[in-house]
Amino acid sequence: MSAELMRAVVCQSGELTVEEIPAPRPGPGQVLLNVVRAGICGSDLHARVHTDTLADMAGIVGYADAPRRADAVVFGHEFCGEVVEYGPETNRRWKPGSLVVAMPMIRNDRVPYILGSSRQVNGAYAEQIVVQESFTFEVPNGLAAEHAALTEPMAVGWHAVRKSRIGTKQTAYVIGCGPVGLAVIATLKAAGVRTIIASDFSPTRRKLAVQCGADVVVDPREVDPFTSDPAPSGPDNVPALLNVGFDAMEKLRRVPKAPWWLAFRAMHKLNVGGNGPVVFECVGVPGIIDSLLAAAPLMSQLIVAGACLEPDTFEPSRAIAKEIDIRFSTGYTPGEFRDTLHMIADGMVEASPLITGTVGFHGVESAFAALGDPERHAKILIDPHSPVVDA
Structure with a gap:
């Protein structure tokens, strides 16, 4: 695989395929992460089927980058990753390899993009993702990556x-x-x-x-x-x-x-x-x-x-x-996001029961199908390096 390409799960016209796409580069105020775990959200299941409906809803509130059914999109707004490198105008708060979580949004030239719901930037169903340094938080207390990835939901x-x-x-x-x-x-x-x-x-x-x-x-x-x-x-x-x-x-x-x-x-x-x-x-x-x-x-x-x-x-x-x-109710504030991470790490919030399976990229298709049965699964995580294909 070329150094300029990475593997990702791409959704287009309702089909999920594993493809090589351009690897992202961090811009001003941004950090490049290697994705360690990404969660499959119920909204991802809806987005696969109701893509145009979601785009219409986003348009009502002024978000113009929401993908349409024919667009190629990389889902994934629940994730945990390791710091790789920084873009310009950053404080470089954490050493390379540090485990972090981030709110799923970045800003380029004052234009916001929602990670996992964008035609311009990829979400976390990928080997790498770019996040905003100001919306990024180091994982405390040695919390495992799979549990840290539950911060967003x-x-x-x-x-x-x-x-x-x-x-x-x-x-x-x-x-x-x-x-x-x-x-x-x-x-x-x-x-x-x-x-x-x-x-x-x-x-x-x-x-x-x-x-x-x-x-x-x-x-x-x-x-x-x-x-x-x-x-x-x-x-x-x-x-x-x-x-x-x-x-x-x-x-x-x-x-x-x-x-x-x-x-x-x-x-x-x-x-x-x-x-x-x-x-x-x-x-x-x-x-x-x-x-x-x-x-x-x-x-x-x-x-x-x-x-x-x-x-x-x-x-x-x-x-x-x-x-x-x-x-x-929808979403959260940066303070709520940070506090949730620490509540999980401190044992105040019991998040582990949600995790019912982990798959690799080639298992995402089966994971989407399995999540339709409430008796089988609650939350399936994606490990970019896992060979597991059956959820």
Whole structure:
């Protein structure tokens, strides 16, 4: 193989092939890495099939480099690698050979590119990748490369948890225990949330949920997750909620001329009464939001972390009647990415149960097929130097 070429898994028109492509060179502020491990994400599976849909979505928010179906693209935004060399205008923070992880984006001439979703730059299904030095973090505590490579997907879960601002005494319901749901469970546990209830049709995924920290797991075909809280609190219907209001006002107004309304102002400032359960939607299929609005308890917060790539509808009246907050979550901040890496390295986040297989480049095709069966796999990693072809 020429020194200017490298091996990579290329997706074009839905086909995955191992090819030789030009090796990247680091530009200003960038670092060249040898890829040690790369993770196959569910979004990669979607991108192979729904390439044009994803490109349309990216165009809405102004990202013009998302590939179309006919374009050749190298997927891979979850990875760990070793430092090879630096481009100009870098601080050269780490010695060659240092193990690092990086957020999957670079910038050339102030134009950002998302690694693994670009026509211009390759992702981590390759022997080498270029990353931005300012978004790169050294792997601490001797953490193994395969576990460090899980920083990116676990950071997605941590961002959803932080976005919810959940308290330790609030009940968390995690609906769907694929990689995103498992990441949410693991980071909820790291955040000290006392009650985590997980729901999934798959027995294998329910077992993984327990390993990641779920306190209660249910098969939704048999048990309603929203009736599974071992210590339920708060009113479960509107009449019960109204009676809470009646009782409170009768007590407050027993004292003549007392400024009872100040109590409500204080409750608002302290967010008292806004501590209902938090529901994390980690499925991402049409209809799931509407079904959760119908089933979720009063005053819940719904965090939508599942990536639904098809049109969907829901009845706003369900959320209005229950006063359910709805938030959508994606990605992470640099601080969350760094903190996730250290939580994994410090043993606060149990990420290892997610890894269910490792393949080489010629095994990526079989890995994509295997990941369609939740009973077989959760997260398959790519080792560029592995001969394994069967996932």
